[in-house]
Amino acid sequence: MGKKNRKVGLWMYQNGGGDTIEKKLVNKLKERDIECVTGLNLNEAYAENNHIYCNGIQMDTLDLFFSYNAGEQTQYQMYLYKTLDKVVPCINNFESFALTEDKFQTDFLLRQNGVNTTDFCLCHRDDHKLLKQFIKQWEQIVYKPVDSWGGVGLTKINSEMVLDTLFPFLDQLDMRFFYGENYVDYDKTDYRIDIVDGEYIGCYGRKAPSKDWRTNITSGGSIFLREPEEEVVDLALAAAKITGLEVAGVDIIYDRKKKAFLVLEVNGIPAFARPEQEEMGLDFNEKKIDKLVELIDRRSSGFMR
Ligand SMILES: Nc1ncnc2c1ncn2[C@@H]1O[C@H](COP(=O)(O)OP(=O)(O)O)[C@@H](O)[C@H]1O
Numbered sequence: 649m650g651k652k653n654r655k656v657g658l659w660m661y662q663n664g665g666g667d668t669i670e671k672k673l674v675n676k677l678k679e680r681d682i683e684c685v686t687g688l689n690l691n692e693a694y695a696e697n698n699h700i701y702c703n704g705i706q707m708d709t710l711d712l713f714f715s716y717n718a719g720e721q722t723q724y725q726m727y728l729y730k731t732l733d734k735v736v737p738c739i740n741n742f743e744s745f746a747l748t749e750d751k752f753q754t755d756f757l758l759r760q761n762g763v764n765t766t767d768f769c770l771c772h773r774d775d776h777k778l779l780k781q782f783i784k785q786w787e788q789i790v791y792k793p794v795d796s797w798g799g800v801g802l803t804k805i806n807s808e809m810v811l812d813t814l815f816p817f818l819d820q821l822d823m824r825f826f827y828g829e830n831y832v833d834y835d836k837t838d839y840r841i842d843i844v845d846g847e848y849i850g851c852y853g854r855k856a857p858s859k860d861w862r863t864n865i866t867s868g869g870s871i872f873l874r875e876p877e878e879e880v881v882d883l884a885l886a887a888a889k890i891t892g893l894e895v896a897g898v899d900i901i902y903d904r905k906k907k908a909f910l911v912l913e914v915n916g917i918p919a920f921a922r923p924e925q926e927e928m929g930l931d932f933n934e935k936k937i938d939k940l941v942e943l944i945d946r947r948s949s950g951f952m953r
């Protein structure tokens with residue numbers, strides 16, 4: 649089917665069983681006559697005239713680039729990713745990936761399209777009057793850096809007094825704006841729904857530790873097996889579709905006050921189940937790999953997206 653001698657570039661995380669997943673991906677693509685080049689870290693790439701080179705590979709001649717390395721992307725990486733995406737099909741596509749790296753941009757687009765998210769506000773950091781209005785209205789605000797991950801930098805502001813004591817610090821911080829969310833009354837558990845190519849792949853739950861309100865593993869959260877309600881899956885599918893991510897991990901919580909499910913976050917590089925999680929019974933890896941292989945095969949064959 650399609651083009652001959654296809655070559656696909658991969659940049660995949662190696663920890664937590666990522667190396668094993670990558671090997672499976674490479675083998676399954678090989679069965680479809682698609683050659684893989686791994687370890688293409690854009691941080692180590694450079695451009696010369698009409699080419700982008702990495703480890704001796706001309707990346708602009710690849711049939712597809714799969715970028716799947718979690719953690720912070722440098723500005724340099726993002727810049728080259730943006731460039732490469734213009735000439736080579738990238739998964740995730742750059743535009744959607746960049747969108748979901750920003751919580752405000754993502755939530756705004758989701759809400760515009762009628763998808764339930766936490767209530768949020770964005771204002772100039774000097775707009776103390778407005779922030780006071782929001783804390784009156786919501787009682788508790790979660791301050792969030794729009795581009796953070798792992799629960800880092802999230803601060804719960806639970807009274808006007810706390811807000812008052814924060815203002816002098818806000819003025820000192822080098823930030824352009826204040827992004828805040830209504831603190832949701834929820835049971836300290838969430839759903840993580842994995843989506844590939846518009847299809848539901850799997851679900852698990854995360855639970856915050858007793859002393860924290862954040863479910864992130866880095867905040868001490870733990871993973872548990874969880875079957876999602878149909879409503880949760882539909883919400884995740886809608887969120888993935890609106891962001892345009894080919895591969896998405898959608899975090900969802902249940903708002904006890906509003907009695908509704910909300911999208912908390914859309915992740916562009918949701919991790920595969922780690923070996924110890926697979927042992928626990930998280931069994932979506934094979935399905936996720938197969939769906940990815942299908943998607944990469946289709947997108948690298950020169951047909952339209
Ligand atoms: N508005 C909120 N109300 C209640 N809990 C929240 C809210 N926002 C985030 N949290 C908790 O904090 C965790 C981290 O927030 P999230 O927006 O996913 O940022 P990160 O990118 O750092 O994971 C969530 O998994 C959730 O447990």
Ligand SMILES: [Mg+2]
Binds near residue numbers: 798799864899913
């Ligand atoms: Mg999160």
